[in-house]
Amino acid sequence: MFKKGPNWLENDDDLNTNNIGTKAYIPPDIPADDSSLPNVSGKIDSDPSPSYNNEGSSSQGITPVVPNNFEGGVFSINHYRRYFNINTNDFxxxxxxxxxxxxxxxxxxxxxxxxxxxxxxxxxxxxxxxxxxxxxxxxxxxxxxxxxxxxxxxxxxxxxxxxxxxxxxxxxxxxxxxxxxxxxxxxxxxxxxxxxxxxxxxxxxxxxxxxxxxxxxxxxxxxxxxxxxxxxxxxxxxxxxxxxxxxxxxxxxxxxxxxxxxxxxxxxxxxxxxxxxxxxxxxxxxxxxxxxxxxxxxxxx
Amino acid sequence: MSQWKPVNVDPNHADDFDLEPDFIEPDDATTPINKNKSQYSSAQQQQQNQYQLNQGQGQSSNSFFNFSSFTTPNIDLSNSLNPILNNENVKERKFSGGDTLDEPVWDTLKRDLVAIGHRLFSVVWPASLSKLAKVQQHNLLIAARNSGINIGINYDQIEQDLEQDLQNQPIDDSNLKKLDWDLWGPLIFILIFSLILGYLSPKTNTSQVFSSVFALTWLTFAVIAINIQLLGGTISFFSALSTQGYALFPLVISSIISIFIKWSFIRFIIYLLFVSWAIYAATINLKVSGVLPGRIFLAIYPVGLVYATLGWLCVIT
Known part of the structure; x- marks a missing residue:
């Protein structure tokens, strides 16, 4: 998707306090350049990280993961999904x-x-x-x-x-x-x-x-x-x-x-x-x- | 000042000035450092860019609008905070960057107003979201297939169709900003709607009708939002609530019309028209927010039922 930038919590190689001035620190997680925009035209990035084009999403399944187990106690909403596990046709x-x-x-x-x-x-x-x-x-x-x-x-x-x-x-x-x-x-x-x-x-x-x-x-x-x-x-x-x-x-x-x-x-x-x-x-x-x-x-x- | 004399010392002979070169030995070989450095500088650049972006257009700089956070969440604290919110990989946070402390109040207000306007527009002209809805449904279809959920759909066939559509017309991701939610829409529209119903009802039970409609609407919206949560997908509770609230807008118009038109038959035609508009808008918006493809009818049906009931109240008062 985007160039694997420095992960500001885990990767402490590039902690640099000079950067922190009076401005609030903004985690550099979002590249603003055009290369990060979703690539839907079918062109495949050289970047192997998940991209939003069709091939990337279908082969790696990086799209939102849908929970498919009914784990959790009686106070979690996931517990009750078993009672609503129904499709339109079944209904x-x-x-x-x-x-x-x-x-x-x-x-x-x-x-x-x-x-x-x-x-x-x-x-x-x-x-x-x-x-x-x-x-x-x-x-x-x-x-x-x-x-x-x-x-x-x-x-x-x-x-x-x-x-x-x-x-x-x-x-x-x-x-x-x-x-x-x-x-x-x-x-x-x-x-x-x-x-x-x-x-x-x-x-x-x-x-x-x-x-x-x-x-x-x-x-x-x-x-x-x-x-x-x-x-x-x-x-x-x-x-x-x-x-x-x-x-x-x-x-x-x-x-x-x-x-x-x-x-x-x-x-x-x-x-x-x-x-x-x-x-x-x-x-x-x-x-x-x-x-x-x-x-x-x-x-x- | 005039008494100051420069000391002439040859640094090579003076012990006091035995300066080490300003050099810290690297842990690794030199190439990683360069890489790190370049990474860092690009990060700084990004940060700078982002900051400028925030300064320039406060509204659209929300990280949520960007596909990167959409697909690979970095640090999503909402997962640990609220069980109701945790069914989402779509980030739904209000504003996540930039300096809001010293901006004018008008900018802060304007950001919210523009966001409300965007969401309202997606209800007034639902077709503007239809392509995005298609993409979202496509992604959810793949996600459901990968997590092994049976949604009663032949995956291969639909996937082919969708991919063909996507290749023909690439999406415009600026529409993604409409995915954000707020509760202004539900509050304002439910309030106006129940006020009008109370005004239209006979003098003896105005307050009863107002309070019942107000409470019942909020209650059923909450129940429906929970229902949509229970049916699975990636939509969050408040996102569903917001969608329903904004899609109430056509009904508000029809209630305003029914102040002026007393004849029930005309009211009934208007009712059919506006309720179907509201249901269509809600369907598109829910598709975008992430309801599983095989369960859209189940998710939208209660919404339609509530809209039909509320609209019918408009007709018969």
Whole structure:
């Protein structure tokens, strides 16, 4: 890159105090002449030190080194990179995998690699954030359309509390239920060969993705302003699509491993108890979303 | 004065004046000394040059702008200081040379203002960075391949394309100064944006909207910056924060427009336009700052989500 100038800390051959006057000492690490400028035109320097041209960078890899190990304690950010070790293609694969309920049973037996065991936390965080935005967008935009149709859009005022409420509800459900499920299964019932906690959270997070299309479908209810009954039916359809598909997706992914674990401790009935509790929790979640974003529970309001 | 007499002594006979020649025996042979000397003089020359450079154009003399420190960091204390900052071989320090003690205050301020202007320009005209983004992505691709990271990309094919592009048009490295970060952009733009949203909202909950938008924006920007850190690459936390903050600029414009335009449909069109502008600017800037090639979508998606939410708040107030 540049002529190997005197390294002012290690190489004390040329320490010369005459140079230090009233000016601050500037380490001579940066040559100002033109020979140091990046050589991108393809010409190779006679200087063997790493240069910025294509050959130099590709053969020696002097470009920024990217950490590829997850060393470090729980307080270092590198430790948590293992939960975010995911590419764009993997991410979309996971999303489609969670929406496509029919083929979940076939896939769950195949993948046993590291990423499958750990799961990833990118999905739970950002898929859930997307769902929050979509539900909020659906709610406010349908109200906006409604007020247009009634006449004059100055009347509509959005409810900011809706956004914060949605954040608490969705993140609370996606993190708390898997957490409690994990604690109860592993510490109370002492199940073995169980999921890692991050994997359950990952399953729950990706299962939320089906709420996105259903929330966008829900915008249509703004057009049904004069048809109370149809509007109520549409709201229930939207909520049930989201709730049922996400519930089935969670159930199908949790079932095989849960079955394996419970049968290994010889308590086959436990699986129905645990799945039943998860189902009730999910039902509560569906009802909460219906109340918060789609009016009350009545079909005709 | 007149009583002073010069002493006439022959130095060869006087013991008191037995002077040794001013010569220190070298440890090594003579050639290394000459080499050292020439090295030293070139170093002095460089130093002089650098000093003049600093005097002449205080802004662009940051060592960070130079590829030498970019590729081979000399002494990077930030590695030992701050775990949040240590994921960078890109040096991100404010000013590393020259004499700032006795310069006029106006010069100091002007340096910061010019830097802010550069970063703002890279948001207003993101295409100015696209070539640099290409180069950076190329380097990151190679780095990822060398450290064995799977980023889901067929290395060979993309590399060929990039090298061809690079050979056709060499880059202009003066653009590198835009890689520097500061927190002025995020502060100013978030402040203006939440003030306008608070002003637009109904009188009863002005303060609630202002404080919620202000806090939520900072919080989500911080979360996204951590998210980008977690996805790997060479970008630092504050660099990501700065990028997001500056790319908020189009949304600030759209919020100002929505003060004057009350009709939601027009607002919605403006919203689509300005949010896509902001997302494009943020994408280019993040590419330059060093997000791994196969994960750009994952890095930029949350940013787009937050911009969409904030812009939507502009539309519906």
């Amino acid at each position: 979309f694969g996971n999303v489609i995998n969670s929406i496509n309920v029919i083929s979940i049973g076939e896939k769950s037996n195949e993948d046993d690699n590291e990423n499958e065991i750990i799961g990833d936390l990118y999905g739970p965080i950002w898929v859930t954030a997307t769902v929050i935005f979509c539900l909020f967008f659906s709610n406010t935009s349908s109200n906006l359309i409604k007020s247009w149709l009634i006449g004059g859009d100055e009347h509509y005022q959005y409810n900011f509390g809706l956004l914060t409420g949605a954040i608490s509800l969705l993140y609370g459900y996606t993190v708390l239920i898997p957490f409690i499920f994990y604690i109860v299964s592993v510490w109370y019932f002492k199940l073995e060969n169980f999921f890692s906690l991050s994997k359950i959270i990952s399953i729950y997070g990706y299962a939320n993705s089906v709420w996105i299309p259903s929330a966008i479908l829900g915008i249509l209810r703004g057009l049904l302003v004069n048809h109370q009954f149809l509007s109520g039916i549409l709201k229930w359809i939207v909520v049930l699509i989201g709730g049922l598909i996400s519930g089935v997706s969670i159930g199908l992914k949790v079932f095989p491993i849960l079955k394996n674990s419970t049968s290994s401790i010889g308590n086959d009935k436990l699986i129905f108890g645990l799945l039943g509790v998860l189902g009730i929790a999910h039902l509560g979640f569906i009802i909460a979303i219906k109340v918060l974003f789609f009016g009350d529970l009545k079909v005709v309001s």
